Amino acid sequence: MEDDRVNKQIFIQDYTSNVQNWCKDFQNVCTSLEFNDAFENLSIIDMDLFGTKLNEYAAEKWKISVSSKPKLRTYRLFKTVLTPEPYVDCCMSRFKRSIFAKYRCGILPLQIEVGRFRGQSVQQCVCPLCKNDVESEIHFLFECNSYDRNQFLHETNFINVQSNTDKIKQCMTGNYQKVTAKFITQFWNERQTILLN
Ligand SMILES: [Zn+2]
Numbered sequence: 001m002e003d004d005r006v007n008k009q010i011f012i013q014d015y016t017s018n019v020q021n022w023c024k025d026f027q028n029v030c031t032s033l034e035f036n037d038a039f040e041n042l043s044i045i046d047m048d049l050f051g052t053k054l055n056e057y058a059a060e061k062w063k064i065s066v067s068s069k070p071k072l073r074t075y076r077l078f079k080t081v082l083t084p085e086p087y088v089d090c091c092m093s094r095f096k097r098s099i100f101a102k103y104r105c106g107i108l109p110l111q112i113e114v115g116r117f118r119g120q121s122v123q124q125c126v127c128p129l130c131k132n133d134v135e136s137e138i139h140f141l142f143e144c145n146s147y148d149r150n151q152f153l154h155e156t157n158f159i160n161v162q163s164n165t166d167k168i169k170q171c172m173t174g175n176y177q178k179v180t181a182k183f184i185t186q187f188w189n190e191r192q193t194i195l196l197n
Pocket residue numbers: 127128129130131132133135139143144145146
């Protein structure tokens with residue numbers, strides 16, 4: 001770009017400034033991706049290579065972040081790759097999508113999440129319905145005897161799936177997301193009704 005272009009002049013001003021600005025942020029990204037020479041010399045960057053490295057960098061940062069957050073204890077079991085999920089594009093009511101997204105991210109206010117805010121230990125977060133176990137996401141969807149899940153098991157075709165970890169992996173991926181969202185919302189509504197009465 002010629003030096004007399006307005007955007008070039010703005011860029012140079014930004015680039016030579018000592019304040020924290022877009023250029024400084026971009027410099028940090030370039031350093032992380034080993035493109036600091038290109039940044040220092042203002043040379044042209046291979047955008048395909050830069051894009052590939054940026055995706056790898058973002059995926060690595062995401063993995064570290066996911067593994068360090070207690071609320072993502074269940075999310076870690078089924079989400080291993082940083083890609084958009086099919087359920088965000090499929091036809092689903094706003095309420096159902098919200099409940100499903102909260103469940104996935106460990107922020108649906110089950111006892112294990114409520115207790116985390118109250119500073120309780122995991123063992124103290126007992127299910128308020130059956131009082132048999134900790135009310136985790138797994139307990140809520142697969143174990144709690146307060147819900148009738150025959151139809152859920154039928155529609156998700158769990159006959160050959162043994163462990164709850166395998167079940168949740170199946171429920172939270174691809175084709176089963178929509179039906180799982182339906183039953184999570186149904187169980188959640190039942191739970192609220194029981195607790196309010
Ligand atoms: Zn229970």
